[in-house]
Amino acid sequence: MRSLSAVLTVVAVIVSFWYAACIPMNIKGVLTEAERAGAVVVPEGARERRDLGTFGLVMGNQFAIPATWAQERPRLPAPHQVVVELWQTTVMKKITSKRSLVHHAWVTLSATLLGFAIGTGLGVLLAVGIVHSKVMDMSVMPWAIVSQTIPIIALAPMIIVVLYSIGVQGIIPKAVISAYLSFFPVVVGMVKGLRSPDAMQLDLLRTYHASRAQGFWKLRLPASMPYLFASLKIGIAASLVGAIVGELPTGAVAGLGARLLAGSYYGQTVQIWSALFAAAILAGCLVGVLGLIERVMLKRMGMAR
Amino acid sequence: MKSTIIEAQNLNLTFQTNDGPVHALKDVNLSIDKGDFVSFIGPSGCGKTTFLRVLAALEHPTGGTVTVNGVSPDEARMQRAYGYVFQAAGLYPWRTIARNIKLPLEIMGYSRADQDKRVEAVLKLVDLDGFGGKYPWQLSGGMQQRASIARALAFDADILLMDEPFGALDEIVRDHLNEQLLDLWARTNKTIAFVTHSIPEAVFLSTKIVVMSPRPGRITDVIESPLPKDRSLDIRDTPEFLEIAHRVREGLRAGHAYED
Numbered sequence: 057m058r059s060l061s062a063v064l065t066v067v068a069v070i071v072s073f074w075y076a077a078c079i080p081m082n083i084k085g086v087l088t089e090a091e092r093a094g095a096v097v098v099p100e101g102a103r104e105r106r107d108l109g110t111f112g113l114v115m116g117n118q119f120a121i122p123a124t125w126a127q128e129r130p131r132l133p134a135p136h137q138v139v140v141e142l143w144q145t146t147v148m149k150k151i152t153s154k155r156s157l158v159h160h161a162w163v164t165l166s167a168t169l170l171g172f173a174i175g176t177g178l179g180v181l182l183a184v185g186i187v188h189s190k191v192m193d194m195s196v197m198p199w200a201i202v203s204q205t206i207p208i209i210a211l212a213p214m215i216i217v218v219l220y221s222i223g224v225q226g227i228i229p230k231a232v233i234s235a236y237l238s239f240f241p242v243v244v245g246m247v248k249g250l251r252s253p254d255a256m257q258l259d260l261l262r263t264y265h266a267s268r269a270q271g272f273w274k275l276r277l278p279a280s281m282p283y284l285f286a287s288l289k290i291g292i293a294a295s296l297v298g299a300i301v302g303e304l305p306t307g308a309v310a311g312l313g314a315r316l317l318a319g320s321y322y323g324q325t326v327q328i329w330s331a332l333f334a335a336a337i338l339a340g341c342l343v344g345v346l347g348l349i350e351r352v353m354l355k356r357m358g359m360a361r
Numbered sequence: 362m363k364s365t366i367i368e369a370q371n372l373n374l375t376f377q378t379n380d381g382p383v384h385a386l387k388d389v390n391l392s393i394d395k396g397d398f399v400s401f402i403g404p405s406g407c408g409k410t411t412f413l414r415v416l417a418a419l420e421h422p423t424g425g426t427v428t429v430n431g432v433s434p435d436e437a438r439m440q441r442a443y444g445y446v447f448q449a450a451g452l453y454p455w456r457t458i459a460r461n462i463k464l465p466l467e468i469m470g471y472s473r474a475d476q477d478k479r480v481e482a483v484l485k486l487v488d489l490d491g492f493g494g495k496y497p498w499q500l501s502g503g504m505q506q507r508a509s510i511a512r513a514l515a516f517d518a519d520i521l522l523m524d525e526p527f528g529a530l531d532e533i534v535r536d537h538l539n540e541q542l543l544d545l546w547a548r549t550n551k552t553i554a555f556v557t558h559s560i561p562e563a564v565f566l567s568t569k570i571v572v573m574s575p576r577p578g579r580i581t582d583v584i585e586s587p588l589p590k591d592r593s594l595d596i597r598d599t600p601e602f603l604e605i606a607h608r609v610r611e612g613l614r615a616g617h618a619y620e621d
Binding site: 256257259260261262263264265266270274275278279281357358359 | 414417418419438439441443444445447449451453454455456457464465467468469496
């Protein structure tokens with residue numbers, strides 16, 4: 057009960073900060089509209105107001121404050137505007153509609169899941185190689201690290217162009233970008249996990265004259281499971297970011313990235329924010345599902361108490 | 362009647378470290394007979410664990426020879442000649458006690474039916490009947506260590522190497538386990554090499570006590586115990602027991618006289 061009130065307090069603080077921020081962000085637009093509608097605004101004329109501080113404008117035109125939360129195209133939409141938009145584009149729209157966020161979220165989600173699967177598979181394979189081969193450790197690991205220092209926003213268009221030139225398009229390029237972002241946490245986590253058995257455990261297997269394969273399947277792999285799940289949670293969030301970024305440079309017509317892009321073309325800030333929230337909610341759900349699988353699996357393995 | 366099962370001659374082991382070479386073992390000569398219970402006692406750094414690890418082929422000597430069952434430790438390891446019990450139980454948290462004990466059996470390719478039979482037998486041997494389905498964290502430290510001994514007993518190794526197996530347990534549990542270990546040794550007729558830093562434990566358990574001293578690690582005294590093989594904890598108050606304990610203490614003190 058106490059933790060619930062703490063959570064609600066934090067949410068309340070964020071929401072009220074957001075509402076407060078809407079006032080200075082939107083005040084100039086609101087005043088312009090109000091003046092056009094015949095209201096008395098101080099000072100008169102949009103040009104006069106252009107270089108004035110927003111604080112003074114708000115103080116001088118307090119009547120306009122409620123309007124900053126109800127603009128059609130605000131610079132910063134108010135929370136309730138985003139919630140209404142989310143509601144109308146998900147629950148109130150048919151999934152088949154091009155304006156349905158569920159439809160767009162599914163387009164992004166499918167690329168995310170495919171990329172996540174590729175990235176996880178690749179990451180695990182690389183980690184196994186790195187743990188078992190010193191050469192791979194020294195030759196692959198630096199490149200894996202370097203790969204993550206390049207901003208994905210710079211790399212994504214190139215990946216798409218290169219893949220397009222060899223005839224690959226559709227979901228695959230987005231999945232490749234997803235995989236590119238998600239393989240790295242899996243590699244790092246799995247390398248750590250596969251190396252987590254201590255010297256004593258390895259000595260014990262040696263006294264049994266166990267083969268390397270037996271050591272892998274019976275000791276290293278099960279020991280790495282908690283590490284794997286921690287990595288997967290980071291990986292799937294990165295996958296979603298990858299899929300969205302992959303939708304931006306192509307001018308994609310569907311997907312959360314496409315909604316962001318279209319929103320910014322047409323100044324539809326409410327649409328941008330609702331797409332952002334849809335992405336955040338989606339990521340939260342994906343991480344939550346992974347957490348659930350982790351709980352069930354570790355419990356079945358006897359590792360959760 | 363007695364047959365030598367472990368034989369070390371002029372055994373030397375030098376580790377190369379950043380601070381120069383460290384003589385972990387210097388000119389160690391020792392023979393262990395079949396059925397012996399040998400304790401290695403000495404301060405830390407005296408090479409007692411290292412000697413055990415050499416027997417298990419986890420370390421390799423830089424000089425001299427050592428044979429186990431008449432062959433090199435490496436070959437003995439491949440023949441799976443010994444069970445090793447470490448200071449920590451080292452049970453896999455994702456396996457039940459029964460499946461932990463099955464681990465060496467799976468690796469060595471025993472049949473399913475044989476595995477189940479052996480697990481049941483060794484669980485009885487270490488007094489853990491009915492705990493096979495529990496996970497390690499559900500057991501106390503002493504029970505976990507008993508499970509790890511059961512794991513070492515599950516396959517047919519004649520030699521049991523134990524590296525301070527009860528070092529992390531409290532004295533009451535330790536006494537109890539010592540008694541059980543003697544009982545187990547009498548029933549299985551295994552050869553046991555046991556590393557400890559407790560004088561009463563060494564004297565109580567052993568037929569042969571090897572006193573070691575550090576820098577360089579070497580043997581300073583080998584005591585053949587006159588105590589009967591069948592003994593109870595009460596024996597610790599007899600004059601014979603105290604006399605041997607005294608001799609061990611003297612041996613340890615003599616080893617330290619070299620220092621400073």
